[in-house]
Amino acid sequence: MIDTLLIDCEQPESGVPDMIRRPDVGPRIMTVGMYDFDRVTLDDFRALLVSMHCDQLYLSGRRDRIEAFVRAGGTVLASGHVAWPFLSGLDHFQPIPDYRVADLEVRREREHPVWRGVAPQDLTFRRGVAGFYGRGWHRPPAGATVIHSLGPRRLPLDFSYALGRGRVLFHGGNDLWTYLGAGNSAERMIPQLFAWIGAGADA
Amino acid sequence: MSLAILHGGTYYHAEAILGARYRDRFERVIYAPDLKPGDLDGVGVLIVPDRLNPSLLRRHRPLLLGHLARGGTLVVFAETQAHAWVPGVDWTFRPTNFWWWRQQGATPAQRVVRPDHELFRFVDPAATIWHFHGVLRPPPGAEALMVVPPEPGGRDDGGCLLYDDRVSTKGRLIVSTLDPFYHHGSHFMPATTRFLDGFLPWAQAVARGEAVSPARAAASG
Numbered sequence: 001m002i003d004t005l006l007i008d009c010e011q012p013e014s015g016v017p018d019m020i021r022r023p024d025v026g027p028r029i030m031t032v033g034m035y036d037f038d039r040v041t042l043d044d045f046r047a048l049l050v051s052m053h054c055d056q057l058y059l060s061g062r063r064d065r066i067e068a069f070v071r072a073g074g075t076v077l078a079s080g081h082v083a084w085p086f087l088s089g090l091d092h093f094q095p096i097p098d099y100r101v102a103d104l105e106v107r108r109e110r111e112h113p114v115w116r117g118v119a120p121q122d123l124t125f126r127r128g129v130a131g132f133y134g135r136g137w138h139r140p141p142a143g144a145t146v147i148h149s150l151g152p153r154r155l156p157l158d159f160s161y162a163l164g165r166g167r168v169l170f171h172g173g174n175d176l177w178t179y180l181g182a183g184n185s186a187e188r189m190i191p192q193l194f195a196w197i198g199a200g201a202d203a
Numbered sequence: 204m205s206l207a208i209l210h211g212g213t214y215y216h217a218e219a220i221l222g223a224r225y226r227d228r229f230e231r232v233i234y235a236p237d238l239k240p241g242d243l244d245g246v247g248v249l250i251v252p253d254r255l256n257p258s259l260l261r262r263h264r265p266l267l268l269g270h271l272a273r274g275g276t277l278v279v280f281a282e283t284q285a286h287a288w289v290p291g292v293d294w295t296f297r298p299t300n301f302w303w304w305r306q307q308g309a310t311p312a313q314r315v316v317r318p319d320h321e322l323f324r325f326v327d328p329a330a331t332i333w334h335f336h337g338v339l340r341p342p343p344g345a346e347a348l349m350v351v352p353p354e355p356g357g358r359d360d361g362g363c364l365l366y367d368d369r370v371s372t373k374g375r376l377i378v379s380t381l382d383p384f385y386h387h388g389s390h391f392m393p394a395t396t397r398f399l400d401g402f403l404p405w406a407q408a409v410a411r412g413e414a415v416s417p418a419r420a421a422a423s424g
Binding site: 009010011012013033034035052053054055056057058059080081082083084093095096099126127128129131132135136 | 211212213214215217218234236254256257258259282284296298299301302305336389390391
């Protein structure tokens with residue numbers, strides 16, 4: 001059953017094609033072109049996935065619509081750096097000037113079903129390169145739960161918060177589906193994301 | 204003539220194009236969904252930054268080709284599916300190796316083959332090296348500026364990462380599989396900042412008719 005809407009930005013190495021090909025999650029996803037977003041009825045879905053490649057200026061013009069979807073019980077997963085907030089609770093990206101590898105170390109602040117069994121080390125590094133998962137931070141809204149932070153200053157990286165009857169999961173770095181094919185525990189994020197979506201806002 | 208650039212409302216275009224470091228380089232910044240006839244009047248060089256949503260570029264193809272037909276310069280970076288809308292572009296996918304520099308004794312596969320080209324009076328060839336997104340086969344008559352050898356897995360016969368094409372249209376096409384705007388705008392990979400530090404002044408010079416390669420100056424002088 002299709003229950004998740006993904007905005008497609010036509011990036012071949014974005015991980016989206018890999019995710020859609022997976023038999024466990026692919027059949028649950030409908031993609032919509034970035035600029036066809038107005039043609040879909042959000043009420044038909046449980047979740048909306050907003051990738052790092054989305055046109056945030058466009059989405060910020062649809063903020064009321066996205067927010068109404070969440071407040072009515074929907075789930076939004078948004079990734080990337082925020083330049084144009086498109087949902088209550090999202091604030092602008094804050095860089096870490098002249099960061100070093102230690103500043104990019106992902107720290108788990110709170111357990112969350114999407115990251116169960118995922119080693120933070122597998123998020124910090126992809127093939128030995130740090131920074132894909134996060135290289136800056138965002139100020140979470142009051143009442144948010146910080147799931148991961150970055151570096152010794154424990155800057156907020158991933159957090160979740162309630163909005164009306166729905167929920168927002170924000171990840172301040174590269175899309176979680178880019179970790180498909182990582183060959184380590186980071187691959188658990190995508191099936192666990194869909195299990196979490198399926199469990200509903202009460203999970 | 205002026206230097207113009209499209210942006211796609213992504214966070215990395217916001218940082219790289221509208222951010223303080225480069226904003227003043229551009230006489231005109233156009234939000235790509237809003238591009239309309241007349242917007243490119245007086246534009247000498249138009250940059251299509253990497254990862255601009257290809258659906259917009261296909262939609263605006265008549266305006267972009269019109270710019271070339273008027274003799275304008277169009278610069279097209281990686282992951283914009285240029286092969287689907289730019290004349291003469293022949294692109295082959297190659298999986299991105301972003302970790303090559305971590306391997307022991309690593310040397311980059313990328314090579315600048317025309318260091319005398321005017322661009323490299325502005326851009327240090329070392330600043331062109333991070334990774335790339337597929338390879339190009341330049342059309343006959345175009346100048347290949349950067350190349351790579353065949354992929355070790357045999358996927359391709361090698362190819363070009365950056366070329367200067369003055370033959371396929373009445374204008375000039377600079378086509379590349381590099382993605383500097385995405386990385387600079389993501390605060391990720393400092394070589395891309397060094398690349399843009401040189402590339403944008405060059406693009407500005409081209410727009411103003413100030414950049415002429417030594418070889419061309421000698422030929423015309």
